[in-house]
Amino acid sequence: MPLGRLEILTVLVLLSPMFWRGRSVPMDSAVFPCLHQWYIVRWPGSVISVQGAGTGGLVREDIVCESLESPLRLGLIAFSKSLLSSLRDLIPIIAVIGLFQAAVVRAPMPEVASIMTGLVLVVIGLTLFVYGLEMGLFPIGESMAHAFARKGSVFWLMTFAFALGFATTIAEPALIAIANEAAEMAVREGTVADTAEGRAGYSLGLRLVVALAVGTAIVLGVLRILKGWPLHYLIIGGYVLVMAMTSFAPPEMVGIAYDSGGVTTSTITVPLVTALGVGLASSIQGRNPALDGFGLIAFASLTPMIFVLIYGMIL
Amino acid sequence: MELIRELLEVLGSTLWDVAPIAAVLFGFQFLVIRRRIPHFTRFLAGFIFVILGLTFFLVGLDKALFPVGRAMAEQLTDPVFVHGVDAAAMQLAHHWTDYYWVYLFALAIGISAVLVEPAVLAVAIKANEVSGGAINITGLRFAIAIGVGVGITLGSFRIITGGDLQYFIIGAYLVVVIQTFFTPRQMIPIAYDSGGVSTSTVTVPLVAALGLGLASSIPGRSPLIDGFGLIAFAVLFPIISVMTYAQLARLWERWQGRHPSHD
Numbered sequence: 001m002p003l004g005r006l007e008i009l010t011v012l013v014l015l016s017p018m019f020w021r022g023r024s025v026p027m028d029s030a031v032f033p034c035l036h037q038w039y040i041v042r043w044p045g046s047v048i049s050v051q052g053a054g055t056g057g058l059v060r061e062d063i064v065c066e067s068l069e070s071p072l073r074l075g076l077i078a079f080s081k082s083l084l085s086s087l088r089d090l091i092p093i094i095a096v097i098g099l100f101q102a103a104v105v106r107a108p109m110p111e112v113a114s115i116m117t118g119l120v121l122v123v124i125g126l127t128l129f130v131y132g133l134e135m136g137l138f139p140i141g142e143s144m145a146h147a148f149a150r151k152g153s154v155f156w157l158m159t160f161a162f163a164l165g166f167a168t169t170i171a172e173p174a175l176i177a178i179a180n181e182a183a184e185m186a187v188r189e190g191t192v193a194d195t196a197e198g199r200a201g202y203s204l205g206l207r208l209v210v211a212l213a214v215g216t217a218i219v220l221g222v223l224r225i226l227k228g229w230p231l232h233y234l235i236i237g238g239y240v241l242v243m244a245m246t247s248f249a250p251p252e253m254v255g256i257a258y259d260s261g262g263v264t265t266s267t268i269t270v271p272l273v274t275a276l277g278v279g280l281a282s283s284i285q286g287r288n289p290a291l292d293g294f295g296l297i298a299f300a301s302l303t304p305m306i307f308v309l310i311y312g313m314i315l
Numbered sequence: 316m317e318l319i320r321e322l323l324e325v326l327g328s329t330l331w332d333v334a335p336i337a338a339v340l341f342g343f344q345f346l347v348i349r350r351r352i353p354h355f356t357r358f359l360a361g362f363i364f365v366i367l368g369l370t371f372f373l374v375g376l377d378k379a380l381f382p383v384g385r386a387m388a389e390q391l392t393d394p395v396f397v398h399g400v401d402a403a404a405m406q407l408a409h410h411w412t413d414y415y416w417v418y419l420f421a422l423a424i425g426i427s428a429v430l431v432e433p434a435v436l437a438v439a440i441k442a443n444e445v446s447g448g449a450i451n452i453t454g455l456r457f458a459i460a461i462g463v464g465v466g467i468t469l470g471s472f473r474i475i476t477g478g479d480l481q482y483f484i485i486g487a488y489l490v491v492v493i494q495t496f497f498t499p500r501q502m503i504p505i506a507y508d509s510g511g512v513s514t515s516t517v518t519v520p521l522v523a524a525l526g527l528g529l530a531s532s533i534p535g536r537s538p539l540i541d542g543f544g545l546i547a548f549a550v551l552f553p554i555i556s557v558m559t560y561a562q563l564a565r566l567w568e569r570w571q572g573r574h575p576s577h578d
Contacts, residue, residue: 089516093427096424099423100391100423105390110386114379115383117375117379118375118376119375121372122371124368124375125373126368126517128371129365131364132360132366134361136357136358136359136360136362136364137336140344140358156347160339163339163342167338171335171365171369173369174514174519177520178523181524181527182543185527185538188539189537189539231504232507236492239491242488243485251540252540254480254543255541255547258547259545259547262510262519267516295504297507297508298504298507298508298510301511301550
């Protein structure tokens with residue numbers, strides 16, 4: 001072990017606010033007085049991190065928040081943090097590919113200049129995307145999720161749950177990428193007309209189906225939290241359904257269907273949906289947010305498979 | 316110039332992609348909650364950043380991640396590379412063991428991508444809390460990483476051998492279902508979620524491109540039928556590895572309880 005326990009712990013503590021991003025617990029303005037401002041999270045004695053409103057997931061009495069005079073400076077800090085995290089997503093991949101290219105293939109990467117441009121665009125894009133989400137969408141999305149969880153009207157809660165799942169999935173970048181790629185493959189195999197409309201139609205159709213599926217999944221997951229159904233029976237039931245339907249679906253849709261389960265749950269959907277789940281579980285008596293708040297994501301990666309298989313059968 | 320034209324084109328479609336989110340947030344805020352959106356300008360600025368970011372990302376994806384995944388698949392399965400002799404040796408029958416560099420690459424990509432994924436660390440911390448410290452944070456991260464790495468490797472093996480995707484998935488499901496009954500109850504939701512969180516926005520396109528590249532360059536495989544499915548493996552296998560890890564952690568705890576150390 002090159003690193004001692006103390007070092008690892010220090011690094012974890014220093015980085016922890018960043019990692020709470022995806023699993024944050026939305027808080028009431030009453031509990032957390034500076035919800036709608038930029039603030040500093042303080043552990044007794046030392047400043048830990050600067051975060052956007054509503055994204056602080058640490059429910060601890062000894063943490064106080066302070067609004068700061070210069071939002072610009074804080075914005076810059078948040079931005080560079082977002083830049084660092086998108087770089088961190090890419091670096092291991094670049095390292096592995098570089099290593100293989102140099103040591104195994106022993107030839108320069110084809111079209112390396114265009115790939116470099118692309119990588120720069122990916123880093124800029126991810127940075128702006130995540131920064132924008134944390135600045136504008138997550139605070140309001142989380143506070144709305146919480147408001148609906150507290151409101152008590154099951155109808156509006158369900159409607160919101162569905163709309164949230166649907167809308168966030170339509171904009172999910174990984175899904176857009178996979179749907180476009182699937183359209184490209186379908187064109188090559190000749191199942192879809194080789195026109196811009198044919199491609200766009202195919203990929204949009206796929207994305208709409210997956211978005212419907214995620215919306216339904218969130219509704220189901222919310223129902224589960226409300227009723228307290230055990231998660232694993234539902235999941236196992238879903239698996240059985242997937243298996244049964246696979247035998248009736250056209251083989252060229254099976255791979256896409258199975259993959260669509262994994263792509264739906266990334267950048268936008270996970271934080272907002274988790275906020276809804278945890279907010280809901282913490283506002284119902286007798287529910288443990290740590291236990292019941294989870295599982296929405298599992299539903300969201302199960303239903304797209306079923307829906308896309310059905311879509312393949314109808315198509 | 317070409318790049319700018321491309322960016323503008325994608326920007327147009329991105330506007331439509333994020334429109335539903337705006338509609339949902341505005342709609343519910345005004346019609347149901349009936350309050351003004353707090354800090355509207357910041358919300359708007361955030362939205363503009365999201366649109367710009369998504370545009371850049373999608374263009375970059377087409378220029379970098381997809382070509383890289385495909386190029387790796389093509390280079391590592393090239394007959395000259397695999398057999399090390401001149402291309403006339405194409406007549407040689409390919410055995411699945413000939414592609415060991417592909418498996419190694421798949422394993423390395425899966426493991427390294429998971430180890431830096433913040434969402435995975437968040438899940439690991441949560442699991443550590445829920446289990447009362449029995450689950451080690453680093454241990455769980457490695458469990459998820461190995462799950463994803465093995466998943467992608469097995470997925471590449473399936474593409475190379477041309478096996479039926481559904482049998483692999485059914486097999487994995489069966490393991491998940493059986494393990495569910497032997498896993499500590501509070502770990503089950505975390506294990507199920509760990510599959511979904513381990514695949515990030517960067518890894519998904521890359522892994523998909525790897526699969527499609529493999530299916531197009533291995534003779535006799537169809538990209539549409541064989542090319543997809545790698546992501547499904549990457550989602551399923553961490554569930555198995557996390558449950559295995561939870562069971563081992565409990566066994567270890569029991570063993571410790573039965574054999575207390577005497578120092």
